[in-house]
Amino acid sequence: MMTEETAILETTGTETEKVYDRPRLLLDTTMHYCPGCSHGTVHKLVAEAIDELGAEDRAIGITPVGCAAFLYNYIDIDWIQASHGRAPAVATAAKRLCPDKLVFTYQGDGDLAAIGTAEAIHAANRGDNIAIIFINNAIYGMTGGQMAPTTLLGMKTATTPMGRDAALNGYPFKVADMLTLLDGVTYVTRQSVNTPANVRRAKKAIKKAFENSIQNRGFSFVEIVATCNSGWKLSPVAANRWMEENMHATYPLGDLKDLSAQAAATEK
Amino acid sequence: MEDIKLMKGNEVLAHAAVRCGVDGYFGYPITPQSEVLETLSELRPWKTTGMVVLQAESEVASINMVYGGASVGKRVMTSTSSPGLSLMCEGLSYLAGAELPCVVIDVSRGGPGLGTIQASQADYFQVVKGGGHGDYRMPVLAPNSVQEMNDFVDLAFELAFKYLNPVVILADGVIGQMMEKVRLSPQKPRRTEAQIREECPWAALGKGSGPMQRKERNIVTSCYIDPETMERHNHKLQEKYDRMERDEVRVEEMETADAEYILVAYGASSRICAKVVEDARAEGLRVGLIRPITLFPFPAATIRRAAEHAKGFLSVELSMGQMIEDVRMAIGNAAMPVRHFGRTGGIIHSPREVYDALKQLMTETGGLQ
Ligand SMILES: Cc1ncc(C[n+]2csc(CCOP(=O)(O)OP(=O)(O)O)c2C)c(N)n1
Ligand code: SF4
Ligand SMILES: [Mg+2]
Numbered sequence: 118m119m120t121e122e123t124a125i126l127e128t129t130g131t132e133t134e135k136v137y138d139r140p141r142l143l144l145d146t147t148m149h150y151c152p153g154c155s156h157g158t159v160h161k162l163v164a165e166a167i168d169e170l171g172a173e174d175r176a177i178g179i180t181p182v183g184c185a186a187f188l189y190n191y192i193d194i195d196w197i198q199a200s201h202g203r204a205p206a207v208a209t210a211a212k213r214l215c216p217d218k219l220v221f222t223y224q225g226d227g228d229l230a231a232i233g234t235a236e237a238i239h240a241a242n243r244g245d246n247i248a249i250i251f252i253n254n255a256i257y258g259m260t261g262g263q264m265a266p267t268t269l270l271g272m273k274t275a276t277t278p279m280g281r282d283a284a285l286n287g288y289p290f291k292v293a294d295m296l297t298l299l300d301g302v303t304y305v306t307r308q309s310v311n312t313p314a315n316v317r318r319a320k321k322a323i324k325k326a327f328e329n330s331i332q333n334r335g336f337s338f339v340e341i342v343a344t345c346n347s348g349w350k351l352s353p354v355a356a357n358r359w360m361e362e363n364m365h366a367t368y369p370l371g372d373l374k375d376l377s378a379q380a381a382a383t384e385k
Numbered sequence: 386m387e388d389i390k391l392m393k394g395n396e397v398l399a400h401a402a403v404r405c406g407v408d409g410y411f412g413y414p415i416t417p418q419s420e421v422l423e424t425l426s427e428l429r430p431w432k433t434t435g436m437v438v439l440q441a442e443s444e445v446a447s448i449n450m451v452y453g454g455a456s457v458g459k460r461v462m463t464s465t466s467s468p469g470l471s472l473m474c475e476g477l478s479y480l481a482g483a484e485l486p487c488v489v490i491d492v493s494r495g496g497p498g499l500g501t502i503q504a505s506q507a508d509y510f511q512v513v514k515g516g517g518h519g520d521y522r523m524p525v526l527a528p529n530s531v532q533e534m535n536d537f538v539d540l541a542f543e544l545a546f547k548y549l550n551p552v553v554i555l556a557d558g559v560i561g562q563m564m565e566k567v568r569l570s571p572q573k574p575r576r577t578e579a580q581i582r583e584e585c586p587w588a589a590l591g592k593g594s595g596p597m598q599r600k601e602r603n604i605v606t607s608c609y610i611d612p613e614t615m616e617r618h619n620h621k622l623q624e625k626y627d628r629m630e631r632d633e634v635r636v637e638e639m640e641t642a643d644a645e646y647i648l649v650a651y652g653a654s655s656r657i658c659a660k661v662v663e664d665a666r667a668e669g670l671r672v673g674l675i676r677p678i679t680l681f682p683f684p685a686a687t688i689r690r691a692a693e694h695a696k697g698f699l700s701v702e703l704s705m706g707q708m709i710e711d712v713r714m715a716i717g718n719a720a721m722p723v724r725h726f727g728r729t730g731g732i733i734h735s736p737r738e739v740y741d742a743l744k745q746l747m748t749e750t751g752g753l754q
Contacts, residue, residue, distance in 0.1 A: 174594040177457065189604045195589035197456040198606035200479050203449035206441070210453030210461065211589075213437045214409050215578075218591050236449070239442040 140164040142173060142193045149187060153353025155343030156185055158310040159252060159319070163223070164192045166324040172331060175218045177211050179204040183225035184258040184345075202233020205240035208247040212330070219331045221248040226267040227257045230292045234266075237292070244301025246333040248326035251292065254345035255364060262348035266290035269367055274348070289367050293340045297374040303335030305373040309342040309365065311357050318370075325377055334380035342368045388569040394534040395561045397569070398464060398490060398554075399424035401538035402436070406573040408459035409437040411450035413469060416502040417558040418492035421464045434575055444469035448476030448489070455485035456605040458581040458588030460542055464490035466558075467508050468499065470516065477551055478517030481622070482607025484587075486545035488538065490554040492561035495731040503731020504558025506652060509707035512555050513680045520619050522626040524552045524633060525680040527651040531565035539570060544633065546584070548625055555680060557703065559653035559733060629682050636684035637676040638691075640666060644673030645752055646743060647691050649712050650701040651677045653733065658701050660736040661743060670753075672743065680708070685715035697722040697750045699743050705729060722750045 139145065142164040150156045167176050176194040180186055182201035189196035199207045204222035212220040229237050229251050240247060256274055257263040263276040267290050271280040297305050304326055308319035319341060326337035342364050346356035392400070398421050402410055412422045422440060430436035437454075441447040447463045454461030465473065470491045480487060491512055495505035513525050524544050526537045534556065541552040581588060582597050589603045609615040637655075639662055641647060646665075650658040655676040665672035675691060677684050692698070698721065700709035706725035713723050726742035728734040747753035 173592060174598065175591040177589055177591055179453070186608065187610075189602075189606065193602050195591050195602050196604045196606070197453065197589050198483070198604070198608055199452070200449065200475055203445065203452075203476070206446040206449035207453035207456070209439070209446075210409060210411060210437075210450035211457050213439065214454050214459045214461075215457055215590065235442055236446055239446065 140168060142168050144191055144193050146190060148191060150184065151347040153344060153346045153356060154184070155254065155310050155341065156252065158316065159250065159341050159343070160188060160191050162310070162316070162320040162323050163250065166320060166327050167192070167194060167219070170219070170324065170327055170331065172219045172327065175331070177215070177218050177220050179208045179211070179220070179222040181222070181224040181228040183228045185223055185225060185252065186259070188223055202228050202231070203236050204228070205233065205236040205247070205249065209240050209243070209245045212245055212247050216246070216333060219327055220246070221250060221327060221330060223250045224252065225258065226251070226253045226255065226265040230266040230290050238296070238299070241296050241336045241338065242299045242301045244303075244335045246330050246335060248330045248337040248339065250323065250326070251338060251340045252343045253340050253368060254343040254348065256345050256348040258345045258348050269363055291368070293338060293373055296338050301336050302338065302374060303329055303376045303380050304337040306338070306375070307340040307342060307368055307370050307373060309360070309370055311361060315370070329377055329380065332381065332384065334377060340368070342370065388571070390567055390569060391564055392531060392567050393420060393562060393564050394531045394556065395420035395492065396424045397531050397534045397567050398538060399428060400569050401535045402462060403428055403430040403434060404570045404572050405539040405542060406434065406460060406575045407436055407462055407542070408575055409439070409454045409461040410463065411439050411441050411447045411454070411461070412463050412465065413441050413444050413447050415466045415469045417494055417504065417561050418464050418466050418490070421490070436575070444472040445476070448473035451487045451489070452476055452480055452485065455480065455487040456483070456588065457590050458585035462488040462490065464492065466492050466494045467496050467505070470508060470511060474511070474517035477523065478519050478521060479607050480551045481521035481523060482519060483605050484549040485551065485605065486542070486549050487551050488541040488545055488554065489551055490556065492556045492558060494558055495729060501731040502558070504562070504653060504703060504733060505729060505731060506557050506654060506703035506727070507705070507707065507729065508555065509680065509702065509704060512553050521622060522629070522681055523550060524548070524629055524682070526552065526554050527678060527680050528554065528556055528560055529652050529655045529676065531560070531563065531567045534560060535567050535569060548629060550625065555652070557652050558731070633679060634682045634684050634686070635678035636687045637678060638687065639674040639676070641673035641675060641691050643671055644691065645671040645694070645696045646673070646747055647695050647698045648672065648674045648701055648739070648743065649677070649688065649698060649708065650674065651680060651708065654701045654703055654727070657734060657736050657739055661739045664736065664740055665743065670747070683711045683715065685711070688712060688715035689717065692716045692718065692721055695721070696752050697746050698724070699746055700725050701734070701739055702727040703729060703733065722746065
């Protein structure tokens with residue numbers, strides 16, 4: 118577990134003390150993601166959160182169709198690969214049939230906010246005891262950088278070469294904000310993994326969402342405002358900067374709704 | 386335990402689901418099968434067997450809930466009617482690709498499009514030939530009585546878990562809506578998690594702890610990105626479908642031993658055709674009926690055998706003629722007269738109409754002087 122923002126190795130006298138290691142559940146393989154992609158960092162947080170909650174034995178993850186489709190190659194838990202957008206429906210059934218498990222989905226913005234909007238909203242509205250990790254990179258990474266519902270106005274993509282025009286394509290879809298209105302929803306937060314401090318916050322959020330699922334405290338939604346440097350055609354450093362300056366303005370970070378403590382208090 | 390009741394086919398599906406220890410039902414209302422979800426909601430099996438019953442937001446969601454339930458090794462099912470089945474096709478392909486057991490019921494109605502809410506058998510192509518994308522097949526059971534609506538639920542689950550494949554019960558509005566006497570199955574217990582882990586070592590139930598702990602993680606997927614691996618997977622699936630064709634054909638024959646003219650019909654049409662055979666025999670005509678009970682695997686051998694001494698075939702379906710293609714292929718002799726007869730749009734052909742069509746075929750092919 119990361120304890121310092123910068124130090125990876127601390128030297129104490131002559132001995133070298135190990136303060137950071139690959140999370141136990143993160144498998145030792147090469148990831149297929151582009152350098153600088155947020156997916157890898159979020160995977161690491163998911164692996165750490167499951168391990169720290171001691172939930173390896175009961176964790177069931179649902180993977181999307183999108184760049185994270187192969188997430189099951191990287192984290193050492195049971196996985197179900199869902200069709201494009203339908204992960205929340207898959208999770209609903211898995212959780213209702215196995216109420217003692219941790220059931221979560223990991224979905225991109227095309228997967229969750231375009232083709233799978235209905236499944237996401239209805240799982241939320243039913244208050245299904247699942248957690249959704251939502252990777253908002255404002256683009257379809259996997260299919261080569263087309264517009265997503267979350268694409269910013271004016272943002273150039275393969276299908277908005279002149280920039281997203283509201284008259285033609287509507288507006289950036291604020292899924293998290295919308296979900297807060299639903300009574301079945303316990304926890305909605307928006308995070309990012311652009312700085313060590315934000316990484317720590319994102320990890321706390323993921324852990325809380327997972328705990329809500331395990332304890333059957335209702336529906337949790339963790340949006341991660343993320344980079345897709347390949348889709349955005351920016352270097353990793355420039356992509357991070359562009360995200361901070363543009364994405365965070367449209368998708369401000371922080372908790373949007375948190376009834377986790379109330380839900381915990383009413384537990385019998 | 387004798388439990389004889391007078392019930393609608395659709396209601397029986399619900400009772401059969403509870404009684405054969407199903408873990409979950411996920412469905413979206415559509416006529417003419419909404420009674421399945423309604424009956425389950427009345428039975429409230431979550432209070433007795435612990436079965437989950439959930440009204441989904443769409444058929445797309447229902448089939449993906451079934452996918453989720455099957456992935457964790459549970460006995461799960463859904464039911465729908467034609468337009469709903471269209472929406473489920475991507476999911477069916479994923480279920481078959483990931484080798485997941487489940488039962489899907491289509492109580493079909495008239496189409497295309499929104500069509501009509503009345504009975505029809507025009508989903509034969511969609512269900513029997515796959516419907517979704519890719520190389521896959523599904524066993525299809527075609528009940529023709531309320532009793533079979535009961536019996537086929539358990540049989541479908543048996544086949545689904547034997548082959549790790551979705552199994553479809555293709556009924557029609559007639560069988561779903563009609564009331565008949567039925568002997569309900571005895572109540573089976575639902576399996577425990579330990580039993581599921583034992584029977585379904587592939588299930589993504591979490592790695593488990595204590596004596597149930599598994600070291601390797603399970604991944605349920607239909608994705609094989611490497612072409613060689615994908616092809617190997619397709620060959621493995623095909624071997625399964627070949628085994629189904631060898632071992633799972635179910636067919637009923639009526640008066641075929643000396644028949645010169647053969648009616649081929651399934652589901653509601655086979656009930657009507659049974660009456661036609663009776664009437665024809667009473668008039669001394671050598672007419673028989675072949676009733677496919679499994680539409681896949683199709684009873685091709687039975688039809689081929691009957692063709693050895695037959696003068697003609699009449700495929701009777703509540704459609705414009707879909708199963709007839711399989712009948713022709715089974716016969717394999719282009720010279721053999723094979724005709725279609727069937728009403729559509731929700732109209733049910735009468736035995737009289739079928740008999741007239743049969744007589745016309747017989748007259749034109751020298752079977753009736
Ligand atoms: C039914 C269906 N339609 C379209 C596709 C093609 N497709 C694959 S991934 C994807 C978009 C993924 O974008 P997103 O969810 O944002 O994930 P990212 O790659 O950006 O992480 C699309 C359209 C598909 N696989 N299935
Ligand atoms: S295309 Fe984008 S989302 Fe996909 S791996 Fe590359 S950077 Fe990540
Ligand atoms: Mg995306």
